Amino acid sequence: MMTIKVNRIGYFHRSIQFVVVLYATVYVLWYAQGYQDYDNARGVFYVKVKGYGQTEGGVVYDAADIVVPPLEPESVFITTALVRTIQQRDICVSSSKCVNDSGCVSLESTEGLILSTCNKTSPITSTGYCLMNGWCPAENDSVSGTDYLHHLDNVSLFIRSSGNYLAFDYSFSDPLNPVPGRNLFYFKDLFKGTQFTQDNCTKLGCIITLNIDWTCDLNKGNCLPTYKFYGTNLGFNYREIIYHNSTTRELTKIYGLKLLVTVSGVGGKFSFFRLVIALGSNLALVTACTLITDLILLAWFRGTLQQRKYDHFGGEATNPQTDNPKPMSY
Incomplete structure (x- = not known):
């Protein structure tokens, strides 16, 4: 096992561990009540x-x-x-307007059967209403006081x-x-x-x-x-x-x-089984913090990591890619 002393990495590692612990206690256990079973x-x-x-x-x-x-x-x-x-079954005026009898031909209505007769109240009026066969008078559909x-x-x-x-x-x-x-x-x-x-x-x-x-x-x-x-x-x-x-x-x-x-x-309601699952899953997240830190080391601190690795084994640091190795004697 190798210990690498880089303050920035240490602070980052502890910070994400703190965020995970804060998430587990404040959100999962307190706000979301992850320790409870529901129905x-x-x-x-x-x-x-x-x-x-x-x-x-x-x-x-x-x-x-x-x-x-x-x-x-x-x-x-x-x-x-x-x-x-x-209402009574009879022939009466409908609510369909007309000018003459032809305006009532083939006319459909929900009130009854429209007849081909235009009924005018007086000869001088220009419009009237078609007669119908059905329930008379037609329904009063307006609401008054x-x-x-x-x-x-x-x-x-x-x-x-x-x-x-x-x-x-x-x-x-x-x-x-x-x-x-x-x-x-x-x-x-x-x-x-x-x-x-x-x-x-x-x-x-x-x-x-x-x-x-x-x-x-x-x-x-x-x-x-x-x-x-x-x-x-x-x-x-x-x-x-x-x-x-x-x-x-x-x-x-x-x-x-x-x-x-x-x-x-x-x-x-409180469930010990739910509590164990909540704690276990968040403990796994805490463990994952180390993996995240290692990935950042490999990605952003490759040169520093390589140098600390050579120093860890003692002696003068050598780089096999640049230094010429000494010939071995038999």
Whole structure:
């Protein structure tokens, strides 16, 4: 073994060893918690809605009315506006404009079967509307002030989640009773942290996602969830039909807030096996520091290394490439 005394190389060697040790202690063990084993949470939830809404006409809708359908997988829907149209099977005007009968020929519509007849309100008008065979009158697709539900701020949602970490045999759950700020939310709270406003969502409908995150350090015992709302889509509605008989029906276009709920999380717990792996891998990095130093010696200090090698064996340094060797005698 040969010892080479070069201060710059020594300082460099100790410096990279210090960086590796700092990386192992600060990042791997402290920040990344490399001594822990991890498992993904598996959870479920249920939602209870209470409260009411009221139209400008004084019609009150309670929780059973505004939560439709009453049971929906992984989500809940809260009605904010309703547009009703009473329809009968008949012939009536459509929303397709025309100038004469030829403008209605081969015309297609989602409202019903367009007839080749242009209906004008008076002979002096230049345009009219094509007649159609279908459900009449055509659906009222515009939302007016009388269609909105007011006083929705009193609507509350009790969201209780529970689950477990199977790898650690650890279970978690929300309290059985509502706790404001944790598992009890009011309608206005659903828009916090999203790009939507309550007014826009009431008029157009919207989809909001709630993520319940149960990420926690199981070494510390009790875990508490965090709740975060995300605006997914502005604009959401669907239609509901009630048939009175074969020729009469009630068509309702329903706007509202669709709340999607997800339960996620990552649980970490101390593992001696993980600790040994983390320490062993970083010890290997410390050992590699010597190899890195040797490579730098060979690349940048070849001349100095060669000279120290000759001096190491004592006597006058000779260079076999330049000095003439003495003849050997027998």
